[in-house]
Amino acid sequence: MLKIDNLHAKLEDEDKQILKGVNLEVPAGQVHAIMGPNGSGKSTLSYVLSGRDGYEVTEGSASLNGDDLLALEPEERAAAGLFLAFQYPVEIPGVGNLTFLRTAVNAQRKARGEEELSAAEFLKVVREKAKSLDIDAEMLKRPVNVGFSGGEKKRNEILQMAMLEPKMCIMDETDSGLDVDAMRLVAKGVNALRAPDRSFLVITHYQRLLDHIQPDVVHIMADGRIIRTGGPELALEVEKNGYADILAAEVG
Amino acid sequence: MAETAVLTREAGAADPGLAARLGALDLPAGGFTAAARKAALARFEKMGLPRGRDEYWRYTDPAAFNAAVPAPLQIADSGPDGPLFEDIDRLRLVFVDGIFDAEASDDPALEGVQIDTLAAAEGQADHWAAPVYGTLEAAGHDRVARPFGALNTAVARDGALIRVSGRPARPIHLIHRRADDGADVYFHHVIVVEPGAEVTVLETGMTGARSNYVIEVDVMEGARFHHISAKRAGYQKLGWGGIFARVAAKALFKSFNLSLNGTLMRHEAVIDIVGDDAVAHIAGAVLGDGKNGDFVHDDTVFITHGAERGESRQVYKKVLKNGAKGVFQGKILVKPGAQKTDGYQISQALLLDENSQFLGKPELEIYADDVKCSHGSTTGAIDETVLFYLRSRGVPKGRAIVLMVLSFLADALAEVEDEALREQISERLDAWLTRHA
Incomplete structure (x- = not known):
């Protein structure tokens, strides 16, 4: 599914290297978590993979099912099946949530040479999926994320994910700013989307999200590289002892 | 009504431009408007043509307005969009080069409204429009000279x-x-909304190589316009x-203006x-593209609060690219005694490239002590984070920018109360933006 090989990246207008050789492979159907201290490059990795401006890849490669991600525009990466759930979902006043969703779904279908969904078909699907995420009709009508609570914004991200049916979902600190109930709801939405042909890369600071979205593999990232990889128990170790021991072991 | 203090040039300033401008004009004799026209011409001659050093002409060069005659302008293809508001049930009044075309218009019989045209009514010695024609325009010169308004009152033949x-x-x-490539077109509408009455007036189309219009609106007590x-x-x-409006007690005035392209x-x-x-809202949405030459769009607004508990809103949004220039000069004047006034003004520009510019001049002048007045002005580029968000969902860059422009204009568009009309304008904007992306 996702294959990252020796990925190096820096900020375009600064000479500071942020990713210093990331190697990572997420097979189809698996959930991988990336944990790591602040400034380790987790969010940068998600931005570089999804094609945000301002970063320059200096070395290495990243591919999704064989497609060279780094050669594609952000919208092409999306059409190829990549989805990034934002840590801070963006507010778009004046653009209705439904309009936005339908534009996105149909743009991707068009890019893949599929037929666009009619308004009626789209509404039927979106209502169904919104319901399971506890998103009411009112929220669907409102402008994208405007006036949404933190929890509503994150649920809206998951709704987009559910509608767009990506193959590879990257979740950038989706748990930040969520209370326990909101986190459960988000996790439920994500778990409902787990499928043999869909993979997840869950970026988080804390183990608690991983109680609800259980990972197959946990990676620890520090200073722009993956320094350790293990099973779910690695997340528990971090929760108990912090990153200090792992970092020390790596340096040692 | 406000005291009228017409600004004048320094005494004796010779103005050959004014003589040339007037020389090119054909003045109608006028019937019920005769006195108003004569007074307006005198006002215009006294004020003279605007100059770049005039306070309200600093950002917009008036030279092309001042020229004796404009360059002819070929009638452009109306483009792929059909007429706006086509499927709205409405009464159409068609003006061709500023002159009423009864053949092309609907039967003007409509319950609750009396419709006349200036040219047809002109011969009458008296008319219900007489107390308004030229009066609101003349009152609009308080503190600011508006020579082209006076010129219009003097020479407009129809409306x-x-x-x-x-x-x-x-x-x-x-x-x-437009039927003619020709030069100047003047038209002058007078709208009186009597106490408790309510009307919606739609306006579309452009006319003349150089057009000059005046709309005088008298919104009487409890009326809605x-x-x-x-x-x-x-x-x-x-x-x-x-547009020169007088808004009486408990009345409502709302005007939304969409403007796409042009030179000046x-x-x-x-x-x-x-x-x-009383409530007065005015909003403007402007899309300007300088790729085929100059583009300057100037909104100059003056709202006077002369009574208590008035609410006013000015919402102006300009989207500019390829060296286009946007100007906004907006003033709120709160007169002594106009307590509990709530005045709000926002002007914003979205610059789609580094060559475009926006010049904003908000002004507040307040002589009452218990009022709430605020203004804001921002100029910005496309927000890269929002753009990335949209693209990361699969929306292609061009389409994402169209959505962002529509999002930017939303507050101005929200001033159109009627949902069906708002929706039509929004769709039209979308199509236009998509073509001009």
Whole structure:
């Protein structure tokens, strides 16, 4: 599914290297978590993979099912099946949530040479999926994320994910700013989307999200590289002892 | 009504430009408007043509408005979009090169409204529009000279005279068409909304190589007036227009103006709140592309609060690219005694490239001590985070920018109360933006 090989990246207008050789492979159907201290490059990795401006890849490669991600525009990466759930979902006043969703779904279908969904078909699907995420009709009508609570914004991200049916979902600190109930709801939405042909890369600071979205593999990232990889128990170790021991072991 | 203090040039300043401008004009004799026309001409001669050093002409060069005659302008293809508001049930009044075309118009019989045209009514010695014609325009010179308004009152031959006494079932649609490549077109509408009455007036189309329009609106006690204007100019189009409104107690005035392209467009709005508990909102959405030459769009607004508990809103949004220039000069004047006034003004520009510019001048002048007035002005580029968000969902860059422009304009568009009309304008904007992406 996702294959990252020796990925190096820096900020375009600064000479500071942020990713210093990331190697990572997420097979189809698996959930991988990336944990790591602040400034380790987790969010940068998600931005570089999804094609945000301002970063320059200096070395290495990243591919999704064989497609060279780094050669594609952000919208092409999306059409190829990549989805990034934002840590801070963006507010778009004046653009209705439904309009936005339908534009996105149909743009991707068009890019893949599929037929666009009619308004009626789209509404039927979106209502169904919104319901399971506890998103009411009112929220669907409102402008994208405007006036949404933190929890509503994150649920809206998951709704987009559910509608767009990506193959590879990257979740950038989706748990930040969520209370326990909101986190459960988000996790439920994500778990409902787990499928043999869909993979997840869950970026988080804390183990608690991983109680609800259980990972197959946990990676620890520090200073722009993956320094350790293990099973779910690695997340528990971090929760108990912090990153200090792992970092020390790596340096040692 | 406000005391009128017409600004004048320094005494004896010779103005050969003015002589040439007047020499090129053909003055109608006038019937019921004769006195108003004569007074307006005297005002115009006294004020003279605007100059770059004039306070309200610093950002917009008036030279093309001042020229004796404009360059001819070929009639442009109306483009792939059909007429706006086509599927709205409305009463159409068509003006061709500023002159009423009865053949092309609907039967002007509409319950609750009396419709006349200036040219047809002109011969009468007296008319219900007489107390308004030129009066609101003249009052609009308080503190600021508006020579082209006076010029219009003096020379305009036709326009709609609309007296609303009830609540007509349909909006009235003023449609302007061009038949001639020719020069100056002047038209002058007078709209009186009598106590408790309500009307919606739609306006579309452009006229003349250089157009000059005045709309005088008298919104009487408890009346409601909605004005929605959507104008798409060809390139090399010059236009000056002024709306002069008087808003009485408990009355509501709302005007939304969409303007697409042109070379030099200036829209002046002068709104005088004269009665307590009145509401006046004016909004503008402008899309300007400088790729085929100059683009300057100027909104110059003056709202006077002369009564208590008045509410005013100015919402202006300009989207500019390829060296386009946007100007906004907006003033709120709160007179002594106009307590509990709530005045709000926002002007914003979205610059789609580094060559475009926006010049904003908000002004507040307040002589009452218990008021709430605020203004804001911002100029910015496309927000890269929002753009990335949209693209990361699969929306192609061009489409994402169109959505962001529509998002930017939403607050101005929200001033159109009627949902069906708002939706049509939004769709039209979408199509236009998509073509011009």
